Amino acid sequence: MWPYLDKAICKTARDISKPIIAEQIPKYKIQSVDFETLSLGTLPPTFQGMKVYTTEEKELIMEPALKWAGNPNIHVTVKAFGLKATVQPHVDFGLKLLGADAMAIPGLYRFVQELIKEQVANMYLWPKTLEIPILDPGKARKKPVGVIHVKVVKAMNLKKKDLLGASDPYVKLKLTEDKLPSKKTAVKYKNLNPEWNEEFSMSIRDPQTQALEVFVYDWEKFGSHEKMGINVVPVKDLTPEETKVLTLELLKSIDPDDVRNEKSRGQLVLEVTYKPFKEDEMPDDPEDSGTVEKAPEGTPAVGGLLVVTVHQAQDVEGKHHTNPYVRLILKGEERKTKTIKKNRDPRWEEEFEFMLEEPPNDDKLHVEVHSVSSRIGLLHPKENLGYVDINLADVVSNRRINQSYNLIDSKNGRIQIELQWRTS
Structure with a gap:
């Protein structure tokens, strides 16, 4: 396949460059410029894989990784005044310093010219590898060592951001790293003194370096949401197992020398608790593949045990109330988690089992997230927060899957489900 692609690519390059060259060469009294030899070589590019990841803007990005360690053969010939010559790339430059030509300094031009030529020559070598450290290896793949519980209580004395009316504030929480x-x-x-009383939990991997970033935004129906203020709570400043009530001044930036921070933007009240895990509570890293346990005695010889762990959900919100629980349905059997009150990011960590007579290659696990009202007699006692159907063929072949799924009929909701297929 590659020899045919090589010819096609080179033909396209010739066809594109020919009219451009023909238009330019009369200016320089050149008869012709042509590719005497043009080939991308005998070594084809190789497909190294596909990188897939998501962003906070709800995008799915797929980046194919191609690598070409080629041996191209390219010769360009120039004809002028009856002479024929091979053209080699040449790099020239000038350096002006306070109106004077610094290249006039004796010896400097030759030194810098040779240095530049050497660097340009290196750029023509294949393969050219550039290594960039993305993450300190000491911080990579750290397992959670604790959890931070945050209750967003209220804000006070926020400033008007809307021309007509007050502001429409909401709070965003994020951990560094x-x-x-x-x-x-x-x-x-339309509230400058809003009360939320909403609770959130996040895993801590390094309490000495991580910090809780708190943002307050003014919601806008159209366009980007305007930031009303920011503050940071280092985890290391929290006493373990002790709930701390914090009244944070909203700042323009986290730069302590920013004079704009002197202007009052309001306050935000939080209740924060950091709870380190004990040795017997230390969770496994979800990215560690590990081994799958065998099914217990009495499991059908041809079938197996499907173990479903409902870890957590994010951004689930009801119109009238948000007290979420999860309902699992497989082959007519139903399982349910406990209900967590007033939480858009609930964490269950509950495990359920389905004993099956045969591998569920053609079956789907139906997952529903509902909210139930805590008040008797409410007009809307139950709300659907989203659902997803999970094909089980993959877990049969891979033995274990742990991933997050987007919920259907939910604006931004996601749920993390872990599946294990155990056989005897």
Whole structure:
């Protein structure tokens, strides 16, 4: 395949460059410029894989990784005044310093010219590898060592951001050194002293370096939401197992020398608790593949045990109330989690089992998230917060899957489900 692609690509390059060259060469009294030899070589590019990841803007990005360690053969010939010559790239430059030509300094031009030529020559070598340290290896793949519980209580004395009316504030919480999406409260419309009383939990991997970033935004129906203020709570400043009530001044930036921070933007009240894990509570890293346990005695020889762990959900919100629980349905059997009150980012960590007579290659696990009212006699006692159907063929072949799924009929909701297929 590659020899045919090589010819096609080179033909396209010739066809594109030919009219451009023909238009330019008369200016320089050149008869012709042509590719005497043009080939991309005998080594084709190789497909190294596909990188897939999501962003906070709800995008799915897929980046193919191609690598070409080629051996191209390219010769350009120039004809002028009856002479024929091979053209080699040449790099020239000048350096002006306070109106004077610094290249006039004896010896400097030759030294810098040779240095530049050497660097340009290196750029023509294949393969050219550039290594960029993305993450300190000491911080990579750290397991959670604790959890931080945050209750967003209220804000006070916020400033008007809307020309007509007050502001529509909401709060975003995010941990530094964490790639997970931000936690968000509900929007309080036209309110400069809003009360939320919403609770969130986030895993801590390094309490000495991580910090809780707190943002207050003014919601806008159209365009970007305007930031009303920011503050930061270092985890190391929190006493473990002790709930701390914090009244944070909202700042323009986290730069302590920013004079704009002197202007009052309001206050935000939080209740924060950091709880380190004990040795027997230390969770496994969800990215560690590990081994899958065997099914217990009595499991059908041909079938197996499907273990479903409902970890957590994010951004689930009801119209009238948000007290979420999860309902699992497989082959007519139903399981339910406990109900967590007033929480848009609930965490269950509950495990359920389905004993199956045969592998569920053609079956789907139906997952529903509902909210139930805590008040008797409410007009809307139950709300659907979203659902997803999970094909089980993958877990049969891979034995274990742990991933987050987007909820259907939910604006931004996601749920993290872990599946294990155990056989005897």
